[in-house]
Amino acid sequence: MSTILKQLVHDFQFLPGVGEKTAQRFAHHIFSKDRTKAYDFVQTLTQALDQVKYCKTCRNLSENDQCDICTSPSRDKSTICIVESPSNIDIIEQSKAYNGLYFVLHGVLSPIEGITAEKIGIPMLAEIISQYEIHEMIIATSTRIEGEATAYYLADQFSDRIKVTRPAHGLPSGGLLDYIDPQTMARALSGRKFIDDAS
C-alpha cells in the first residue's frame, strides 16, 4: 500500500466507530472511478471547518456569530434547554416538541477530569438567564451518572430564580441522547417534571 494511502487509512480512524477495516474500505472508495464526489466532500469539509464556529450566545454550531435558533423571531425566548452537545439539538428539533432556546455545555461536569462549571459555560448561561426573561430551564443532559450530576448542579444553581425541569422518564437509562428516536424524545419532553420531583 502506498505511503499516502496508509496515512489516509490511519486518518479515517479518527472518525467515531471507524476501525482499520472500515478505514480501508473508505480509503479505497475515495479512489473509485469517479472521484468527483470525493472532491466535493473535501470541499464541503474544508468549508465546514473554516466556517462553522460556536454561536456566541448558546454555543451551538453556527456559520454566523449567532445561530439560526437564537436569531429566529418565532422561538419562545422564555424557555432554555440545556444539552451536552450540538448533536443533541438536532434530535430535540426533530421531535418538534420544543420551540425554545438552547444552551450547549459541550461536555458534563467532571471534577476528576478538570471539567469545571466554567468550562461547561455556566457563567455564560447565568448571564443569558439574567438578560433574557427566561422562566424555565429544561435540563436535557444524558441519563448517565455525569449527566445526572450536572443536572443536579444546574438545578441547585438556578432553581431559586427559574423553574428547572428535566425531560420525563421515557429516556432509556444510561444512554447517550444521540441514539434517541424523535418519538421517544417528544414523549419525554411533553412529560417533563420539576427536578425536585424527578426520579
Added chain:
Amino acid sequence: MSTILKQLVHDFQFLPGVGEKTAQRFAHHIFSKDRTKAYDFVQTLTQALDQVKYCKTCRNLSENDQCDICTSPSRDKSTICIVESPSNIDIIEQSKAYNGLYFVLHGVLSPIEGITAEKIGIPMLAEIISQYEIHEMIIATSTRIEGEATAYYLADQFSDRIKVTRPAHGLPSGGLLDYIDPQTMARALSGRKFIDDAS
C-alpha cells in the same frame, strides 16, 4: 442545523455503508473541541486525491507512474494475479502467500452494464503478458457470478499462451461449520484431498 452542516451530513453518505445517522455522528465529531485531527484528515485526503493515480502497468493505486510492486526487484515477474480492485491486493499481500505481479480490472465484465473487456483493461493485460515473460496467471476475481464469468473469459483468452489458475475454493480458516453457506460447503467437499496432501 446550519446549511453547511447539512451538506456535510449529505456528503459523508457517499462513503460505503454510511447512512444518515452515522453521517450525523461523523459531522458532529468533526467539530469537537480539538479540530486539529479534522484538519490533518482534510490535508491527507486532499493530498491523496491529488497524488494517488493508477499504476500505468498494473492499474493498482500508486503515487508514482508505476507502483511499488511493479518496480520492486524482488517480485517474481513470471506470475501475474488478476484482481477486481486495488483493495484485493492488500488482502493478498497480507496473506504473504504471493510474490508476483498484479493486474487490477477495476470491475468485472458485465455486458448489461456496458462493462466490456476493454473497460476492464484486457488489451493492456494482453500487452503485459507479451512484454513480460509471464508463465502463470492466477485469476483471483470474486466467487460471485460476474467474477466467475470474468475468470472464464480470461481463461479463454489466455490459456493457449500461459498457465491460467484460480485460487482453490473451500472452507475459510478458523471458522465454525455453522456459518458456511451450502455453495462453499459443496465446493469444499468436491475439492477434498487426501489428508496427507492437505495444507
